[in-house]
Amino acid sequence: MSDKKMVTDLDVAGKKVLVRVDFNVPIKEGKIKDDTRITSALPTINYLLDHGAAVILMSHLGRPKGQPNPEFSLKPVADHLATLISAPVKFAEDCRGEIAKAAAEALKPGEVLVLENTRFYAEEEKNDPQMAADLASLADLYVNDAFGSAHRAHASTYGVAELLPSAAGFLMEKEIKYLGDAIANPQRPFVAILGGAKISDKIGVINNLLKKADKILIGGGMANTFLKALGYEMADSLVENEVLDTAKELLEKSEGKLLLPVDMVIGDAFDAEAKMETLPVGDVPAGWRILDIGPKTVETFGKEIANAGTIVWNGPMGVFEFPRFAAGTFAIAHKVAESKAVSIIGGGDSVSAINQSGLSDKITHISTGGGASLEMLEGIELPGLAILSNK
Ligand code: AMP
Numbered sequence: 001m002s003d004k005k006m007v008t009d010l011d012v013a014g015k016k017v018l019v020r021v022d023f024n025v026p027i028k029e030g031k032i033k034d035d036t037r038i039t040s041a042l043p044t045i046n047y048l049l050d051h052g053a054a055v056i057l058m059s060h061l062g063r064p065k066g067q068p069n070p071e072f073s074l075k076p077v078a079d080h081l082a083t084l085i086s087a088p089v090k091f092a093e094d095c096r097g098e099i100a101k102a103a104a105e106a107l108k109p110g111e112v113l114v115l116e117n118t119r120f121y122a123e124e125e126k127n128d129p130q131m132a133a134d135l136a137s138l139a140d141l142y143v144n145d146a147f148g149s150a151h152r153a154h155a156s157t158y159g160v161a162e163l164l165p166s167a168a169g170f171l172m173e174k175e176i177k178y179l180g181d182a183i184a185n186p187q188r189p190f191v192a193i194l195g196g197a198k199i200s201d202k203i204g205v206i207n208n209l210l211k212k213a214d215k216i217l218i219g220g221g222m223a224n225t226f227l228k229a230l231g232y233e234m235a236d237s238l239v240e241n242e243v244l245d246t247a248k249e250l251l252e253k254s255e256g257k258l259l260l261p262v263d264m265v266i267g268d269a270f271d272a273e274a275k276m277e278t279l280p281v282g283d284v285p286a287g288w289r290i291l292d293i294g295p296k297t298v299e300t301f302g303k304e305i306a307n308a309g310t311i312v313w314n315g316p317m318g319v320f321e322f323p324r325f326a327a328g329t330f331a332i333a334h335k336v337a338e339s340k341a342v343s344i345i346g347g348g349d350s351v352s353a354i355n356q357s358g359l360s361d362k363i364t365h366i367s368t369g370g371g372a373s374l375e376m377l378e379g380i381e382l383p384g385l386a387i388l389s390n391k
Helices: 036-050 075-084 097-106 129-136 170-184 200-212 220-229 241-253 295-307 327-338 348-356 370-377
Strands: 016-020 054-058 089-092 112-115 141-144 166-168 190-194 215-218 263-267 276-280 289-293 310-314 342-346
Touching: 016 036, 036 054, 036 075, 036 170, 075 089, 075 112, 089 097, 097 112, 166 170, 170 310, 170 342, 170 370, 190 200, 190 295, 200 215, 200 241, 200 370, 215 220, 215 295, 220 241, 220 289, 263 295, 289 295, 289 327, 295 327, 310 327, 310 370, 327 342, 327 348, 342 348, 342 370
Parallel strands: 016 054, 016 141, 054 112, 089 112, 141 166, 190 215, 190 310, 310 342
Antiparallel strands: 263 276, 263 289
């Protein structure tokens, strides 16, 4: 990060600054359900306004599949932003073409313009050079503050940075600092907690963490494949048979760093009302499936968490959407919140578990980027960061 230009390295007074933000917020019936991603971008937006820039914001929202679709309009986001800052907030119903150009030209220092969803064009995700050129033509400078999209080389995150002098925003800086330091320079013991549905998404992460972390605690559906690799019958549990060999290899080379559940909460259906039972880890009875970690596992994992210097957590410990099978995830959330370690949580579900528990202020850093934070844990360079101007 230290080699990349920061927004504070740019001379922005009187300039038009195009900022890629991550305004991909959950919206239901026109109402924003969680504005964390909007408030997280305010330091960069306010800095630019205070330093005399005209600020043009662009983002994607949802998956409109390259077509304009009112369901995925950024208009409600622009309206919400107007309630959070004192500057006037304008909205352009297109992110390129005449509408965008006219709105950008008319924009004055101290004003904000929100462009419509970049993914209303299929060219966005293809990093199309013409789309990048159209976006770049709106401004003098480019700032990327969209950490949540930095693992994608799209027109608005990559192509445009090839065409304008560029820098990273404050959110990007903060995310890279916490996640980067955790990997490169952790306080030890460094304990990673991984959960969620599948191993296959996280093989690269486990491989990298085996080199960097002192302990990796595995819960959620991904533990099932490891347990099957150890020879247990998993009955109706979610298991990825195609990566069983990989799971065996990871266990063999883990030198005891990988900790698996010692007990399991099983259900007789994948259902919120399923009958439940708690058993030591072993063969799962026919017709049943593992849906959460048990209390003994919480205790074992809890000891590692209490002793940790750095904790990174990604992915729930069970099907926490069903209250009956949420105890493991919420107990781990409490253990992480109670620990004195530097704690970093990434990934929508684990972030949502910590927010639902009301414990978010006890966490050192809650990442706004699920995929991007995983790629950092995997040790992959983020293209949206790599392309920014060097100091
Ligand atoms: P991911 O997107 O990979 O982080 O996975 C999150 C999902 O994993 C959540 O929707 C959980 O319900 C699901 N999950 C966690 N544990 C299990 C389990 N034991 N069996 C099936 N799904 C699970």
